Amino acid sequence: MQINKFMVGGVLILGAVVFLIWSSLNATSEYFLTVNELNEKGSNIVDRNLRVSGAVLGDSIQYDAANLILTFEVAHVPGDNAEIEALGGLAEVLHQAVIDPSRERMKVVYEGPMPDLLRNEAQAIMTGHLGADGIFYADELLLKCPTKYEEAVPEQVVNK
Amino acid sequence: MIAQFGFGVLVVSFLVALYSVFAAIYGEYKKSPSLVESARRAMLLTWPLLTLTAGVLIYLLVNNHYEVQFVYEVTSRSMPTYLKVTAWWGGQAGSLLFWSWLMSAFTSLVTLRKWDRDREFLPWVIVVSGVTMSFFIGMNLFFENPFAQLYQTFEGIGPHTFQPADSILFTPQDGQGLNPLLRHPGMVIHPPMLYLGFVSFVIPYAFALAALITGRTDDRWIRLTRRWALWAWLFLSFGLVLGGRWAYDVLGWGGYWGWDPVEIAAFMPWLTGTAFLHSVMIQEKRGMFKHWNMLLIILTYSLVIFGTFLTRSGVLSSVHAFAESAIGPLFFTFIGLTLITSVALLIYRWDSLRSETTMTSMLSREALFLLNNLLFMSILIVCFWGVIYPLISELFSGQKITVGPPFYERATGPLFAALMLLMGIAPLSAWGHSTVKTLGRAIWKPAVIAVIITVALFFTYTKNAIALTGFFLVALVILVTVYEYWRGANARQKSQGENIFTAFWNLTGRNRRRYGGYIIHISMMLMAIGILGIELFQVETQGRVAVGESLNLANYTVEYREIASWDDSPKGVNFTRAVVDIYENGVYLGELHPRKDFYFESQQSMTIPGQYATLRDDLYILLIDWEPASVEGATFKIYVNPLVNWLWLGSLLFLVGIVIAAWAEKDPERVTVRAGRRIQQTSAADD
Incomplete structure (x- = not known):
């Protein structure tokens, strides 16, 4: 009987945790898409929570410093880590994405201070939503330079 | 050579x-x-x-x-x-x-x-x-x-x-x-502290396994490693807090805590470690939870290795990720093998780890400790689920679905609140048996005062329900803890004839873990005040101003005075530093220097905020952009982060608390005889 009392308590807590996870997932989960997938789905996913990864095109970065409005474009990079590895690593994939003019691209708008790590060939992971105008409105920007912690051996050293 | x-x-x-x-x-x-x-x-x-x-x-x-x-x-x-x-x-x-x-x-x-x-x-x-x-x-x-x-x-x-x-x-x-973002004093101390914490948890784990292998499964291994676990916990906690402070001071990292997978990876062993520190007390006092403690230390060790694995493998996208590398799968194999071996050993010794007593009362100290453990594990489950959900969703639906900070905040918020409530109740409960009546008698005074404080805050400070709930819990825990302290000292004052200060001092000295733990509880509450403040009440503004013009936010006025830019060639950096005067309600407070450093060799900038810290709030000014001609002006982004400094203050007190708890007892007044089945009706002041 005593056991039951504690069992009931345990089940209640477990139920509460499952409910918390389930309801929070429903309210906050984001589809993780590549630029290609995003363009493919287009207007079907307008106003959904999305997370998109892409390679930053340095020339497209514009910053309206008076209003803190940042616009830039990203080019498609594969979303799968194994695929990225197979293509020669993140730095190489980002580089190829940026120099290839036939890659699909996406325009991004973000309001806020310009992140220090935003630059050509950085990987941007953006959380936000796709507007009806086809522009991605990012609420959060996560930037990853493959060179951020450990620089790959640079071109003048590695010979391909 | x-x-x-x-x-x-x-x-x-x-x-x-x-x-x-x-x-x-x-x-x-x-x-x-x-x-x-x-x-x-x-x-x-x-x-x-x-x-x-x-x-x-x-x-x-x-x-x-x-x-x-x-x-x-x-x-x-x-x-x-x-x-x-x-x-x-x-x-x-x-x-x-x-x-x-x-x-x-x-x-x-x-x-x-x-x-x-x-x-x-x-x-x-x-x-x-x-x-x-x-x-x-x-x-x-x-x-x-x-x-x-x-x-x-x-x-x-x-x-x-x-x-x-x-x-x-x-x-x-x-x-x-x-990388310039790593050229910060934080780099000197944040990673080593985390590593110290990670590595020192290996020792209790090693003893736990030794106990399982040899079959000497009494609580000797726990007594031997208790202080190791506390020091490990100290380093890990300190590492986490330092990481938060570093992130707060350098814009590039964004905020003080971002629920980034790697932050979570370091947080998960902290959760199991904290649960472990609590539940070993039950094993020592009551001979219960033996399986559970084994499981907790095994989990902690696995999570320590898992955390290292996450930061190294590039499996998850994170600001902390190192370059991807081939060592990921090996880490995974290692974790798998150690986990399987440890759990197999635990099952093998299952029978010798039976509890010596059974739990009878839902409100007894041990039941509340169990609840505390379950809550920590619940938070762990939420974190773990959030970290692996992208992988799982991709596996089952082909669509990668990720979760961000809103998920974690929503799902862990109520659990943290429950933990706080428990922190308010548990210190008043007794081993073996407590009833609503005995607990109620102990808690009603602090609870009434906490309600009064909350009502006062409602009329003077905020009408936000989450904030008020949070402040109520904070007030309750602090009052209960201080009340406990005072009761202990008071009893000592009477029985030993010491004055109240000596009584306080000796009380803490004679039962360091208990009273160190109370200080940790209070420090957690101070940190909670800071987190509530910055999460719920942060305000911000931005704008371009010419020299002599100003921006207003909350009670503050920020007036742009001048800007200077110069190269530091030996360091390879260009510094651009603005000088702003700040006023509060028209009263001059001083000047701040938000700046932007530009590193030539890596072509990267680093934004350093100007900060004016008080206990009420933190004025946080970022230099966004500027024109060479000062008439054109500069752009600033300004935040006022209310109460956030309580977070840092709490962190310092937290350190004091752990050091007290982990310090070697100079004359152990340790009761090694278990309470056994004897039911203690008295309240907990006498353990």
């Missing part, structure tokens, strides 16, 4: 660590004390060996040996010496070596202790720590050699451990240098 020497010593350390594992197993098998003793000495030898290896690496780092690939990658001539030293853990190969080095220091310390009473544990403690250490040294040896040098061959230049045929050594003129 020097690099090869370093590699050679690393090889020797690896062999010595392996030897100690095999000698310990074989010595135990053959019942040969001399073999076990030689295993112990081998273990002791790993520390000087790895220290020598590390010394060689530091020598190479400090003396610009750019022919060594690792040195080339993480340092440059423009870096000050202290940063060149810390670059040791600025890259993957070095940080693995750092890990092994710490591990060897701790195992040496452990093997140096007196083993008379615990001789049977010794070989197995050596085996467990030796296996862990061999794994990490092996990573360095076979996959991430910090001593690989750059050689020019016909195929080009690349890193090699040994000189390839027909090649010459290639020495770049300068290194690439540590």
Whole structure:
């Protein structure tokens, strides 16, 4: 009987945790898409929570410093880590994405201070939503330079 | 030459660590004390060996040996010496070596202790720590050699451990240098603290496994490692807090806590470790939860390795991720194997770990501790689920679905609130048995005062329901804890005839873990105030202003005075520094210097805020952009973060609390006789 009392308590807590996870997932989960997938789905996913990864095109970065409005474009990079590895690593994939003019691209708008790590060939992971105008409105920007912690051996050293 | 020497010593350390594992197993098998003793000495030898290896690496780092690939990658001539030293853990190969080095220091310390009473544990403690250490040294040896040098061959230049045929050594003129965001005093202390925390949890785990293997499953292993676990927890907590402070001070990292997968990876062992620290008390006092404690320490160890794995493997996208590398799968295999072995051992010894007493009352101290543990585990489940959900969703639906901070905040918020409520109730409950009546009698005074405070806040400060709930809980916990303290001191004052201050001092000194723990509870509440403040009440503004113009936010006025920009050539940095005057309600407070540093070699900028800190709030000014002609003005982004400094203040108090709790007891008034089935009706002031 005593056991039951504690069992009931345990089940209640477990139920509460499952409910918390389930309801929070429903309210906050984001589809993780590549630029290609995003363009493919287009207007079907307008106003959904999305997370998109892409390679930053340095020339497209514009910053309206008076209003803190940042616009830039990203080019498609594969979303799968194994695929990225197979293509020669993140730095190489980002580089190829940026120099290839036939890659699909996406325009991004973000309001806020310009992140220090935003630059050509950085990987941007953006959380936000796709507007009806086809522009991605990012609420959060996560930037990853493959060179951020450990620089790959640079071109003048590695010979391909 | 020097690099090869370093590699050679690393090889020797690896062999010595392996030897100690095999000698310990074989010595135990053959019942040969001399073999076990030689295993112990081998273990002791790993520390000087790895220290020598590390010394060689530091020598190479400090003396610009750019022919060594690792040195080339993480340092440059423009870096000050202290940063060149810390670059040791600025890259993957070095940080693995750092890990092994710490591990060897701790195992040496452990093997140096007196083993008379615990001789049977010794070989197995050596085996467990030796296996862990061999794994990490092996990573360095076979996959991430910090001593690989750059050689020019016909195929080009690349890193090699040994000189390839027909090649010459290639020495770049300068290194690439540590990323500017890492050139911060935070780099000196944040990673080592986390690593210290990670590594020192290996010791309690080693003892737990030794207990399982030898079958000596009483609480001896817990008593032996209690202080290890506390120190491990201290370092881990301190590491987490320092990371938060670093992030807060450098814009590039964004906020103080971002629910980034790697932050969570460091947070998860903290959660299980915290649960462990609480539940071992139940085993000591009541002989219960023995399986649970084993499981917790096994989980903590696995999560420690998992955390290291996450930061190294590139499996998850994170601001902390190192370059992707082949060592990920090996980490995964290692975690899998250790987890399976440990759990198998636990099941094998299941029967000898039965509880000595049963739980009877839902409100007894032990039941509330159990609830505390379940809540920590619930938070762990939420975190773990959030981290692996992208992988799982992709596996099952083909669509990768990720979660961000809103998920974690929403799902863990109520759990944290429940933990706070528990912190308010549990200290008043009694071992064995409590009823609503006994608890109610103890809690009603603090609860009434907490309600009064909350009502006062409602009329004066905020009408936000979450904030008010939070402040109520904070008030309740602080009041209950202070009340407990006061009751203890008061009783002592009467019985011992001490004055109240001496009574406070002796009370804490005689039961350090209990009262250190109370200080930790209070510090957690201070931190909660800070988190509630910045999360719920942060306000911000931005704008472009000309010299002499100002921006207003909350009670503050920020007036732009001047800007200057200059190059610091030896450091390779351009500094742009604005001077702003700040006023509060028209009263001049002083000047702040938000600035932007630009690092030429990496073409990267770094934004350093100007901060004006008070207990009420934190004025946080970022320089966004500027025009050379001052009439054109500069753009600032300004935040007011209410109460956030309580977070940092709480962190300091937290350290004090842990140090008190972990400090060696000078005269142990420890009651080793268990309360057993005896039911204590009295409240908890007497444990």
